[in-house]
Amino acid sequence: MSFLENRPYDELTVGDHASVSHLVTERDLVLFASVSGDVNPVHLDEEFAAATPFKGRIAHGMLSGALISAAIACELPGPGSIYIGQELSFLRPVRLGDELRIELEILEKLPKNRVRIATRVLNQEGKKAVDGVATVMAPTEKISVQRPELPLVTF
Amino acid sequence: MSFLENRPYDELTVGDHASVSHLVTERDLVLFASVSGDVNPVHLDEEFAAATPFKGRIAHGMLSGALISAAIACELPGPGSIYIGQELSFLRPVRLGDELRIELEILEKLPKNRVRIATRVLNQEGKKAVDGVATVMAPTEKISVQRPELPLVTF
Numbered sequence: 570m571s572f573l574e575n576r577p578y579d580e581l582t583v584g585d586h587a588s589v590s591h592l593v594t595e596r597d598l599v600l601f602a603s604v605s606g607d608v609n610p611v612h613l614d615e616e617f618a619a620a621t622p623f624k625g626r627i628a629h630g631m632l633s634g635a636l637i638s639a640a641i642a643c644e645l646p647g648p649g650s651i652y653i654g655q656e657l658s659f660l661r662p663v664r665l666g667d668e669l670r671i672e673l674e675i676l677e678k679l680p681k682n683r684v685r686i687a688t689r690v691l692n693q694e695g696k697k698a699v700d701g702v703a704t705v706m707a708p709t710e711k712i713s714v715q716r717p718e719l720p721l722v723t724f
Numbered sequence: 725m726s727f728l729e730n731r732p733y734d735e736l737t738v739g740d741h742a743s744v745s746h747l748v749t750e751r752d753l754v755l756f757a758s759v760s761g762d763v764n765p766v767h768l769d770e771e772f773a774a775a776t777p778f779k780g781r782i783a784h785g786m787l788s789g790a791l792i793s794a795a796i797a798c799e800l801p802g803p804g805s806i807y808i809g810q811e812l813s814f815l816r817p818v819r820l821g822d823e824l825r826i827e828l829e830i831l832e833k834l835p836k837n838r839v840r841i842a843t844r845v846l847n848q849e850g851k852k853a854v855d856g857v858a859t860v861m862a863p864t865e866k867i868s869v870q871r872p873e874l875p876l877v878t879f
Contacts, residue, residue: 573764589761597759603877604755604787606746607794609728609803613872630807631786631793632759638786639762648764652785658809717768720879722758
């Protein structure tokens with residue numbers, strides 16, 4: 570059984586960091602298209618995408634936003650965090666098969682339990698695909714919650 | 725058969741707007757949890773969520789980001805747009821059953837085919853759940869592409 574644990578505001582220090590890896594697969598592109606409604610063929614149709622400047626299918630930019638938000642919610646600060654804001658710069662396309670590394674680093678502690686967090690998504694070459702800063706209200710209580718089982722999603 | 729059509733840079737005028745409606749359902753929360761990896765029980769477990777300050781399950785904040793990104797990619801400017809950046813402020817929780825309205829409005833035309841777009845998500849009471857600004861490289865060519873069929877996603 571797996572648990573999600575948080576790091577409350579009082580335990581956070583500037584420079585604290587966390588990272589998560591994520592392999593980009595067909596499943597990501599189909600599920601993100603399905604949940605967002607963005608069915609652009611540059612994400613879904615290899616033949617169409619091959620004729621674009623990207624020369625092949627790319628992931629939705631906001632998939633990286635989703636991965637960043639999940640890293641904040643599950644890792645740093647973790648459960649009980651309240652998302653206040655997010656700035657994102659999309660610097661490079663993300664492609665099928667990319668092995669992403671989502672990196673978080675506490676930049677600043679603010680009043681009222683708020684923190685600013687550097688949020689970066691790097692590809693397998695170590696190049697930044699997405700850069701940004703999140704503002705989060707960190708939890709005040711230490712909590713550890715059982716990781717819910719997701720229903721099996723198939724397509 | 726349905727098509728996605730864009731509005732190229734030369735056709736865009738400050739004040740141009742578009743909106744999309746979206747009913748938030750169980751499916752959104754499960755698919756977003758699945759694709760992002762954010763399985764926090766505040767999104768998935770009614771009993772857990774009832775005991776939080778939200779007093780019930782809430783949608784992932786970045787689900788609104790996903791809906792904004794889809795509106796940009798499919799509606800304004802539409803296919804061929806390249807996402808440069810997005811600022812998001814999460815102002816109010818979004819809940820199951822909320823009827824969201826994603827609103828886009830061209831704020832400014834910048835050099836190099838770029839535009840700044842106001843991006844807002846309102847709930848059924850007309851209150852802002854999310855506010856923000858996107859920066860997008862608009863397409864230069866008018867295109868109309870067949871809307872791809874998504875594989876059926878079930879859970």
